[in-house]
Amino acid sequence: MKTNNKSRRTVRFSLATLFKTYVLRHAQVFFYSLGQLIRHPFSLFMTAAVIGIALALPTGLHVLLKNVQQLSGEWDRTTQISVFLKPDTSEQRARDLQQQISRFPEVEKVNYISKQKALDEFQRLSGFGDALKALKHNPLPSVLVVQPLITLDEQNISTQLITKLQRIKDVDIAQRDEQWIKRLYAIIDIVRRGVALLSIMLALAVLLVVGNTIRLAIQNRRDEIIVTKLIGGTNAFIRRPFLYTGFWYGLFGGFIAIFLVSVSLLLLHGPVEQLTSLYQGSFSLANINFRTSIILLIASILLGLGGSWLAVGRHLREIEPR
Amino acid sequence: MIRFTHASKRYPGGHDALLNVNFHLEPGEMAFLTGHSGAGKSTFLKLIALIERTSRGQVLVNNQNLSKLKSRNIPYFRRNIGIIFQDHQLLFDRTVFDNVALPLIIAGYPHREIGKRVRAALDKVNLLNKEKAYPITLSGGEQQRVGIARAVVNKPSLLLADEPTGNLDPELSREIMAIFEQFSQVGTSVLVATHDLDMISQLPYRILGLKQGQLIKDTKTDAQQGTMR
Numbered sequence: 001m002k003t004n005n006k007s008r009r010t011v012r013f014s015l016a017t018l019f020k021t022y023v024l025r026h027a028q029v030f031f032y033s034l035g036q037l038i039r040h041p042f043s044l045f046m047t048a049a050v051i052g053i054a055l056a057l058p059t060g061l062h063v064l065l066k067n068v069q070q071l072s073g074e075w076d077r078t079t080q081i082s083v084f085l086k087p088d089t090s091e092q093r094a095r096d097l098q099q100q101i102s103r104f105p106e107v108e109k110v111n112y113i114s115k116q117k118a119l120d121e122f123q124r125l126s127g128f129g130d131a132l133k134a135l136k137h138n139p140l141p142s143v144l145v146v147q148p149l150i151t152l153d154e155q156n157i158s159t160q161l162i163t164k165l166q167r168i169k170d171v172d173i174a175q176r177d178e179q180w181i182k183r184l185y186a187i188i189d190i191v192r193r194g195v196a197l198l199s200i201m202l203a204l205a206v207l208l209v210v211g212n213t214i215r216l217a218i219q220n221r222r223d224e225i226i227v228t229k230l231i232g233g234t235n236a237f238i239r240r241p242f243l244y245t246g247f248w249y250g251l252f253g254g255f256i257a258i259f260l261v262s263v264s265l266l267l268l269h270g271p272v273e274q275l276t277s278l279y280q281g282s283f284s285l286a287n288i289n290f291r292t293s294i295i296l297l298i299a300s301i302l303l304g305l306g307g308s309w310l311a312v313g314r315h316l317r318e319i320e321p322r
Numbered sequence: 323m324i325r326f327t328h329a330s331k332r333y334p335g336g337h338d339a340l341l342n343v344n345f346h347l348e349p350g351e352m353a354f355l356t357g358h359s360g361a362g363k364s365t366f367l368k369l370i371a372l373i374e375r376t377s378r379g380q381v382l383v384n385n386q387n388l389s390k391l392k393s394r395n396i397p398y399f400r401r402n403i404g405i406i407f408q409d410h411q412l413l414f415d416r417t418v419f420d421n422v423a424l425p426l427i428i429a430g431y432p433h434r435e436i437g438k439r440v441r442a443a444l445d446k447v448n449l450l451n452k453e454k455a456y457p458i459t460l461s462g463g464e465q466q467r468v469g470i471a472r473a474v475v476n477k478p479s480l481l482l483a484d485e486p487t488g489n490l491d492p493e494l495s496r497e498i499m500a501i502f503e504q505f506s507q508v509g510t511s512v513l514v515a516t517h518d519l520d521m522i523s524q525l526p527y528r529i530l531g532l533k534q535g536q537l538i539k540d541t542k543t544d545a546q547q548g549t550m551r
Binding site for chain 1: 371373394397398399400401405411413424425427428429430431432433435472473476
């Protein structure tokens, strides 16, 4: 077996050389698969755009949700109690009550908003100015805005202080402004779950899109795969370029998703600022941050790899030399 | 090098492609496998390259029992065999050099080694000046020589060729055969399936004849046994 020995001898290289060769091969296939994709920029863009759009939707919603949560968190800290006075309460009586309540130990300060002031404000901010002029008398009640001490714990505010305020003569209703925040939280919670479900479904869609694209790529290169198998290519060797192709799809799709989310939020920025200024707030919509972008990219790449893994696992086995 | 012991292959559906074939090819020996289409030539080669497995009997290659070789080890086994196809199976999106380099890349050879070996292989088939060309620009004979270069670049101990001259004119066929002879002279076992009886009858090599899946002729054993026919 002279020849056999000869062929065996020549395959022997040092471990370092083999390792270097292995890494070099990986790098080559890595960029070779990129080169293959870039040779058909339109189809690359199409697939990456599908991935990008599918991922931009849940990501954008996620960023918006985070904004809303941040906003409501700010409101939560400044819990106020609105004390609505009975409509026929006089100006003097209201001022007395302001004094009286502000002396409560658990109260930090009390703002008095008279009927007239409330109406003026409403006219100015709501844009219903002219319509309100048609009213014969002011329908708004006077309000005392009570700011409890921040040190006061939640339970005390809602139960004791409110009951105490409620009992005062001429007080119509005393209510916490945070009632609706609680509702908002409940809504946010529902929306968050919705976004999570949507994310899962769209992630599956991305898996399938990548899987299908890779499946087509495998079928296009059927002959090459058969030849490679016949001359001793392992499944890992054949799988490699397809996996890297999935990686590139994921990467490009992720970038497109980040771009779409950033642009969309940028477009929303102006209108949101306008809206919050109407509510006398200053809130600026936060765009997608670095951390979220990185997570999105990693998720996108993993989905790309996963999709191609599924396709390769299923279809490479079917292609055997005959 | 190759040993068939009562090897049979029955395809699903009951067609017997090979029936009870016994045959031994020595290391460094060159032989031709003949027979009409459908006689079992392709199956014969497929059993050796482990594209198919025997239904009964055994095939040993390099003293390795192929029925005991696990599927995941098939790629490593095939690296020791050079296969040449009738339609040469080149990859048309790559240069001649890259085509010939493929077995070495698969086997994980270092970069420097690949250049040396590919040029040595191309030199043997007289195509050294075409390494940067694409297969589509080559003639049929040249393409087949690229296929041969790819099969031998790994220095396999066994060369299998399935109708390597099927599409070539007689002169080119003789050229190809001369290349095979060179390899067998340096110790590579060569088995060529062909139906070009005119050409092989002029060559002094062993001829195996298949008919309906049975080995009906073997010039070597027939001569040893004297007057079989």
